[in-house]
Structure formats: C-alpha cells, structure tokens
Amino acid sequence: MEENKFYDDIVGSKDAPYINSLAKQGASFSDFHGTTHPSQGNYVALYSGSTHGVADDDCPHDFSADNLGHQLLGSGHSFIGYSEDLPSAGSKDCGDDGDSGYARKHNGWVxxxxxxxxxxxxFDRFPSDYGKLPTVSFVTPNLDNDMHDGSVKQGDSWLKKNLDGYVQWAKTHNSALMLTWDEDDGDDSDNQIATMVVGDHVQPGAKSKAHYNHYSLLRTLEDMYGLAPLGKAASAKPVTDIWNTSVAPRKGKGVAPAAAPARPPAPAPAGKAAGGAADRAAGGAADSAADLTDPHKKDIAMQLVSSAENSSLDWKAQYTYVEDIGDGRGYTGGIVGFCSGTGDMLDLVQLYTQREPGNPLAAYLPALRKVNGSDSHAGLGSGFVSAWHTAASDPAFQQAQNDERDRVYFTPSVDRAKQDGLHALGQFSYYDAMVMHGPGTDPVSFGGIRATAMKHARTPAQGGDEKTYLNAFLDARKAAMLTEAAHDDTSRVDTEQRVFLAAGNLGLNPPLSWKTYGDPYTIAR
Structure with missing residues (x-):
C-alpha cells in the first residue's frame, strides 16, 4: 500500500517509470477508489471490511472484529504483514510518525x-526465497518510501529495488502483486487512486474500467481462498475482469483467477446442529463426534483417495509414486498427486529441502521452478524419477508430503466443509475435489465447483438439506471432471461417493464398499 497520491500523480508520470511498467506487465484500473480520509481508515477497511468508525490517524485503535488474517489462519492458510522500520517483531508501538519511518496508522493488522x-x-523479514512467503502478505514501506513524506520517484525506486524480484517470480509461480494507494492527496469524496495487479494469471496490459475500491480487493482475496466476505466486502464487486482464464487450473499457493463469488454460508439456527435431526436419524447416520480430522476417519479418507488415484488402499505405499499421467500437469507424484506443473510439487520439494538440505531432490529445484505452469519435463526426466524414489524412503520426505497435503488440501477443505455444516462424508467430498481440481475459484477448481452447487442447493449451514446439497455438489464435481479427458472416468463420484450418500452414510462410517474404475474395495472397520 502506497500513500496519498492522486491518480494522475502516478499513471503516466515520468517519475514513476517502474510503476507504469507494472501496468504494462499486468493490469491497471482507471476507476479505482480509496475508502475514506485520512489514511488510517483505509488500511483498516482493506484488512477487515469496515473502517470501524476510524476517521482519524490517532493511535492506538484496538479491535476484536474478524479480519482477513484471522480468516486465513483459521482456514489452514497463512498471513504476514511486513512493515518497513517496524521497531520489533510483533510491536504495537505507535511509531514516531516520521522520526523512525514507521507509523502504526499504516499497519492495519496490528x-x-x-x-x-x-x-x-x-520488512527485513520479507523472504528472499519467495517460495517461503505466506499465503497472503501485506507490505507497507516506511513514510519516506511509501510517498507519504518522500517523492513519487523515491517510492518508485523503492518498489523496483525491493519487490521486482518477487514480481518476476510471481509470474510463473501462481502468485501476484496487488499495488494500491490508501487515498488521494485531497479530501474529496471521489478519492480516485492508481492500482495495478501483476503476476501469474493476469492478462498483460489489461485495462479495467470497472468501478472498484478497497473492499473489492478484500472481496477478491476472500473469494480466492473460499472465505466468507467480511463487512462491506460482502456487497463489493470482486475483481473479475483482468484474469487470463484460458490457463489450466492450478493448485499452487498464491493468487488464482477470480470467478463469480460463492455465496457465504449463514450460521445454523440457534439450538440446532447443522444438518438437522432428520439427517442424524437416517440410516448410517452421521457420527457428530468423529469428523474427518479423527485419525481413523482421516485414514479412511486417505484410503478412498488412494483407491482412485493409485488403485490401491495402501496409501502409505504411494510416497514413492511418480509418473506423467498425460493430464497436462507434468509429473504427478506422492500421496495426493503433487504435480510439477501446478506448483504443489515445487512447494513440497522446497519444504523438504528446507528441513533436509542436500536431499536427493534438492538439485532439481531449479528445474521444478522452470517447468511450473507447464507439462514440460525439461531438466527432470529419469534422474528426477530415480531421485524421487530414493527420497521416498526418507521419513523427512514422507512427513513433508503429509504436511503439505494437510496445509494445501486437507485442512482448508475440511474447515470449509465444517463451515458449510457438512459431516464426514461431505468433508471427504470437499477434500477429494480439492485434491483433483485444486483450491482455486475458476469454474473447474474447488471454489467454482462449490459455487455452482450453491446455485442449485443451500448448504446445511444455510438451512438446506445435507443430502440435497451433496448431490448438487457431486453433480457440479462430475461436470468439472468431464471437461478434462484425463478425468472422464467419474467412478470416484458415481460408484464411490454417491453410493455412500444414497445409503445415508453421512458419517462415512465403516463398513464401506465401493468401486473405482470398476475395481471393488471394502473397508470393514
């Protein structure tokens, strides 16, 4: 977030050559607006969906309301705000409003x-290895470098020096920089400001004429990660007109193409568990004491996925699995099918290398970075496959696979299902969909599938019938599968999940019998 500049002070200015180059590399907005005056309320609004009545730059202001960071952390993602010249990590100091360069009024999350x-x-903790960035980061330069006290030229130079490395990395790593200002340099109600987005999935040179504001940015981020929109973000229009939707769905962390927002879940009626007594009384009723995070239920989920992904219930034998299955995602490997073309395999090997430098796969990190976003094997090949097999016997690599599975797929999907009022079967349906389709929001990723289902049925948290909603979700899931030739066998839906649903087994309680690809499987207990 930059400071206090009119739109025309930035766009086309000879003092901002780098910023204007970002508009050419990515997208720019000609009708984007700040929320309020003076500065502080804009930071609070962008982070939480409301100014919470802040109409000054006084310090401190303290709130207990929900916010983007709390949402991300509560759904298995991560958030860090980086402030240049922050006195110390975690500091709540107000700053000297100029003497130290840091001012708390420009740090909404604190x-x-x-x-x-x-x-x-x-900001000195901003990683040079961008793969170690959290899911979402906010960056605030100091008062000189954010153009508040310093010049446009100074701020432009700071951005190029400190963030261009990230910008170039983001273009091929399912990530993006959103650059905006808090307010213009007046006190008018129009409050027009410059804003640019550059990175992966962004149409280079796109020029949006749609009316957006800070709440639109917040809504966009929340939609990307399946979060309920906060405050005024709920009625704000998300940014939808700059994304390159021709690219294949991708499963890596970071910014993905925005789609039509899903309707946020409403709380279940007071005194009534989501799903209702009728669901719990059905044959094979849901066991409310054992959701998918129960170790036994989680193991069942792993076996179900393995039957579809590997034609085996022995999911722990899949640490060593790696091959190209011809789905346009490069190599697929490990317990949930991490892919070299979608970012999650790269994230896995980076985590493994962070924990165990010099491991057999570490030498392939440069190649994995280059092939990310494609189906290329360049720099990988038989040597990489052999190294994967060797690494698979290392407990550290096995644990890294477990941890990345949970961080990227299991925890976010199960948390989302719980918020939607779903029991263990529904939690598994979400998890299985996220494993195959990725956590994005385009029509054939998990978020888009969920949004399609919610157009046809209400979730239990919205007062709907659980079976009806799950049938709608599985219909949408099957339609998404049929868009890809590699996934035209829909038995993991038709003769697996629908079998459990038809039996009323919302708790996913054994014994379980099903078929995938025509092969029969049973979990007795």
Whole structure:
C-alpha cells in the first residue's frame, strides 16, 4: 500500500517509470477508489471490511472484529504483514510518525487482537526465497518510501529495488502483486487512486474500467481462498475482469483467477446442529463426534483417495509414486498427486529441502521452478524419477508430503466443509475435489465447483438439506471432471461417493464398499 497520491500523480508520470511498467506487465484500473480520509481508515477497511468508525490517524485503535488474517489462519492458510522500520517483531508501538519511518496508522493488522504477533513483522523479514512467503502478505514501506513524506520517484525506486524480484517470480509461480494507494492527496469524496495487479494469471496490459475500491480487493482475496466476505466486502464487486482464464487450473499457493463469488454460508439456527435431526436419524447416520480430522476417519479418507488415484488402499505405499499421467500437469507424484506443473510439487520439494538440505531432490529445484505452469519435463526426466524414489524412503520426505497435503488440501477443505455444516462424508467430498481440481475459484477448481452447487442447493449451514446439497455438489464435481479427458472416468463420484450418500452414510462410517474404475474395495472397520 502506497500513500496519498492522486491518480494522475502516478499513471503516466515520468517519475514513476517502474510503476507504469507494472501496468504494462499486468493490469491497471482507471476507476479505482480509496475508502475514506485520512489514511488510517483505509488500511483498516482493506484488512477487515469496515473502517470501524476510524476517521482519524490517532493511535492506538484496538479491535476484536474478524479480519482477513484471522480468516486465513483459521482456514489452514497463512498471513504476514511486513512493515518497513517496524521497531520489533510483533510491536504495537505507535511509531514516531516520521522520526523512525514507521507509523502504526499504516499497519492495519496490528489493530486486531485476533491477528497474532507472529503475523506482524518488519520488512527485513520479507523472504528472499519467495517460495517461503505466506499465503497472503501485506507490505507497507516506511513514510519516506511509501510517498507519504518522500517523492513519487523515491517510492518508485523503492518498489523496483525491493519487490521486482518477487514480481518476476510471481509470474510463473501462481502468485501476484496487488499495488494500491490508501487515498488521494485531497479530501474529496471521489478519492480516485492508481492500482495495478501483476503476476501469474493476469492478462498483460489489461485495462479495467470497472468501478472498484478497497473492499473489492478484500472481496477478491476472500473469494480466492473460499472465505466468507467480511463487512462491506460482502456487497463489493470482486475483481473479475483482468484474469487470463484460458490457463489450466492450478493448485499452487498464491493468487488464482477470480470467478463469480460463492455465496457465504449463514450460521445454523440457534439450538440446532447443522444438518438437522432428520439427517442424524437416517440410516448410517452421521457420527457428530468423529469428523474427518479423527485419525481413523482421516485414514479412511486417505484410503478412498488412494483407491482412485493409485488403485490401491495402501496409501502409505504411494510416497514413492511418480509418473506423467498425460493430464497436462507434468509429473504427478506422492500421496495426493503433487504435480510439477501446478506448483504443489515445487512447494513440497522446497519444504523438504528446507528441513533436509542436500536431499536427493534438492538439485532439481531449479528445474521444478522452470517447468511450473507447464507439462514440460525439461531438466527432470529419469534422474528426477530415480531421485524421487530414493527420497521416498526418507521419513523427512514422507512427513513433508503429509504436511503439505494437510496445509494445501486437507485442512482448508475440511474447515470449509465444517463451515458449510457438512459431516464426514461431505468433508471427504470437499477434500477429494480439492485434491483433483485444486483450491482455486475458476469454474473447474474447488471454489467454482462449490459455487455452482450453491446455485442449485443451500448448504446445511444455510438451512438446506445435507443430502440435497451433496448431490448438487457431486453433480457440479462430475461436470468439472468431464471437461478434462484425463478425468472422464467419474467412478470416484458415481460408484464411490454417491453410493455412500444414497445409503445415508453421512458419517462415512465403516463398513464401506465401493468401486473405482470398476475395481471393488471394502473397508470393514
């Protein structure tokens, strides 16, 4: 977030050559607006969906309301705000408003008690290995470098020096930079500001004429990660007109193409568990005490996925699995099918290397970075496959696969299902969909599938019938599968999940019998 400049002070300015180059590399907006005056309320609004009545730059302001960081952390994702010249990690200091360069009024996340101190860091902690960035980061330069006290030229130079490396990396790593300002340099109600987005999935040179504001950015981020929109973000229009939707769905962390927003879940009626007594009384009723996070239920989920992905219930034998299955995602490997073309295999090997430098796969990190986003094997080949097999016997690599499975797929999908009022079967349906289609929001990723289902049926959390909603979700899932030749066998839906649903087994309780690809399987207990 930059500071206090009219739109025309930035766009086309000879003092901002780097910023204007970002508009050419990515997208720019000609009708984007700040929320309020003065500065502080804009930071609070972008982070939480409301100014919470902040109409000054006084310090401190303290809130307990929900916010983007709290949402991300609560759904298995991560958030860090990086402030240049922050006195110390986690500091709640007001700053000297110029003497130190840091001012708390430009740090919206520190005002919220439910954003942990570990999410409030100095910019000196911004990683040089961009693969170690959290899911979402906010960056605030100091008062000189954000154009508040310094010049446009100074701010432009700071951005190029400190963030261009990330920008170039983001273009091929399912990530993006959103650059905006807090407000214009007046006190008018129009409050037009410059804004640019550059990175993967962004149409180079796109020029949006749609009317957007800070709440639109917040809504866009929330939609990307399947989060319920907060405050005024719920009625704001998400940014939908700059994304390159011709690219294949991708499963890596970071910014993915935005789609039509899913309707946020409503709370279940007071005194009534989501799903209702009728669901619990059905044959094979849901066991509310054992959701998919129960170790036994989680193991069942792993076996079900393995039957579809590997034609075996022995999911722990799949740490060593790796091959190109011809689906346009390069190599697929491991317990949930990490892919070299979608970013999650790269994230896995980076985590493994962070924990165990010099491992057999570490030498292939440069090649994995280059092939990310494609089906290429360049720099990989038989040597990589052999190294994968060797690494698979290392407990550290096995644990890295478990941890990445949980971080990227299991925890976000199960948390989302719980918010939607679903029991273990529905939680598994979400998880299986996220494993295959990725956590994005385009029509054939998990978020888009869920949004399609919600157009046809209400979730239990919205007062709907659980079986009806799950049938709608599986209909949408099957339609998404049929868009890809590699997934035209829909038996993991038709003769697996629908079998359990038809039996009323919302709790996913054994014994379980099903077929995938025509092969029969049973979990007795």
């Amino acid at each position: 005002d919220f008690a439910n954003t942990p101190a570990s999410s409030n860091l100095g």
